[in-house]
Amino acid sequence: MLNAVYGALFEAEHRSTFYVPYWKFPLARWLVPRQRKFHKDLKVINDCLDGLIRNAKETRQETDVEKLQQRDYSNLKDASLLRFLVDMRGDDVDDRQLRDDLMTMLIAGHETTAAVLTWAVFLLAQNPSKMKKAQAEIEQVLGQGKLTFELIKQLKYIRLIVVESLRLYPQPPLLIRRSLKPDVLPGGHKGDKDGYAIPSGTDIFVSVYNLHRSPYLWDNPNEFEPERFLVKRNNEGIEGWSGFDPSRSPGALYPNEIISDFAFLPFGGGPRKCVGDQFALMESTIALTLLLQNFDVELRGSPEEVELVTGATIHTKNGLWCRLKKRSDVH
Numbered sequence: 214m215l216n217a218v219y220g221a222l223f224e225a226e227h228r229s230t231f232y233v234p235y236w237k238f239p240l241a242r243w244l245v246p247r248q249r250k251f252h253k254d255l256k257v258i259n260d261c262l263d264g265l266i267r268n269a270k271e272t273r274q275e276t277d278v279e280k281l282q283q284r285d286y287s288n289l290k291d292a293s294l295l296r297f298l299v300d301m302r303g304d305d306v307d308d309r310q311l312r313d314d315l316m317t318m319l320i321a322g323h324e325t326t327a328a329v330l331t332w333a334v335f336l337l338a339q340n341p342s343k344m345k346k347a348q349a350e351i352e353q354v355l356g357q358g359k360l361t362f363e364l365i366k367q368l369k370y371i372r373l374i375v376v377e378s379l380r381l382y383p384q385p386p387l388l389i390r391r392s393l394k395p396d397v398l399p400g401g402h403k404g405d406k407d408g409y410a411i412p413s414g415t416d417i418f419v420s421v422y423n424l425h426r427s428p429y430l431w432d433n434p435n436e437f438e439p440e441r442f443l444v445k446r447n448n449e450g451i452e453g454w455s456g457f458d459p460s461r462s463p464g465a466l467y468p469n470e471i472i473s474d475f476a477f478l479p480f481g482g483g484p485r486k487c488v489g490d491q492f493a494l495m496e497s498t499i500a501l502t503l504l505l506q507n508f509d510v511e512l513r514g515s516p517e518e519v520e521l522v523t524g525a526t527i528h529t530k531n532g533l534w535c536r537l538k539k540r541s542d543v544h
């Protein structure tokens with residue numbers, strides 16, 4: 214299943230960067246090997262999701278949203294999102310719609326978060342002092358206890374590690390837009406004073422990876438420095454950028470595009486911004502906290518051996534092989 218999801222992601226990237234949409238030709242799905250593989254992958258994903266939907270529908274307990282929100286999810290055998298959707302929507306939603314929603318969650322929500330955690334571990338393993346600092350915070354806030362929302366608010370350093378990992382390895386590394394009408398993009402710093410004319414129908418790739426590592430916007434851009442997000446940074450002659458200022462979004466648990474005036478865009482911005490951003494950040498914070506609470510992590514090889522590949526997200530070529538040591542001093 215996971216291989217099929219990766220296959221679908223690779224195909225999404227291929228289609229967004231290829232010049233001619235040859236896959237639209239009727240015979241392409243049978244004649245072109247990579248299209249044959251894509252349709253095979255899609256079938257694996259669809260079959261799996263259809264099975265889950267069938268199962269959830271057979272055990273449906275239809276109710277209204279209010280009652281669903283009051284359910285005791287900690288004692289529910291199946292507390293999945295699918296269970297929620299099926300019980301809430303009853304018969305008014307067809308299987309295709311449910312499958313599409315699940316596919317969105319799987320592609321948009323699963324691989325992205327998994328990649329963030331992978332790179333957070335990769336970065337921490339190379340910075341043992343920062344791993345120790347994170348573990349000290351966990352011990353102080355949590356000890357051996359369980360995480361609650363109130364405690365997440367106190368895990369300041371862990372939250373910064375998550376966003377710093379997203380800065381260095383944004384998922385996806387590119388945002389894609391297509392202009393619906395002719396427009397002129399601003400020239401920006403050191404760009405053309407007259408801006409850039411964009412004909413209608415142009416595909417535009419915004420390289421979030423480059424933006425997040427731009428020396429104009431970040432000090433030591435390639436270094437892993439979670440603390441950087443605490444420091445205000447003024448616009449030092451960077452035309453059109455009003456700097457980094459945490460006070461712009463008071464109460465935000467995580468730095469965002471408003472605080473950074475769009476220099477930090479891990480979830481996009483504007484009307485098409487990620488709908489799962491807060492959920493994903495919280496989920497990543499919890500997963501990382503539990504890992505560091507229980508284990509010390511070391512890379513098994515050298516960092517250089519961990520090769521990057523992209524397929525909508527940035528992931529490792531052959532996995533991230535680590536040595537985990539149970540933290541017996543804590544437990």
Ligand code: HEM
Binds near residue numbers: 325479480489
């Ligand atoms: C760390 C994890 C995640 C990252 C880095 C991430 C990042 C993004 C980005 C960059 C976009 C595109 C924004 C654009 O094109 O401007 C996006 C869109 C989206 N994301 Fe996420 N995402 C994450 C987790 C999730 C989760 C957990 C969900 C669902 C629960 C989710 C659901 C969506 C959806 C539905 C869209 C499309 C929104 C639209 O086009 O209107 N994402 N995400």
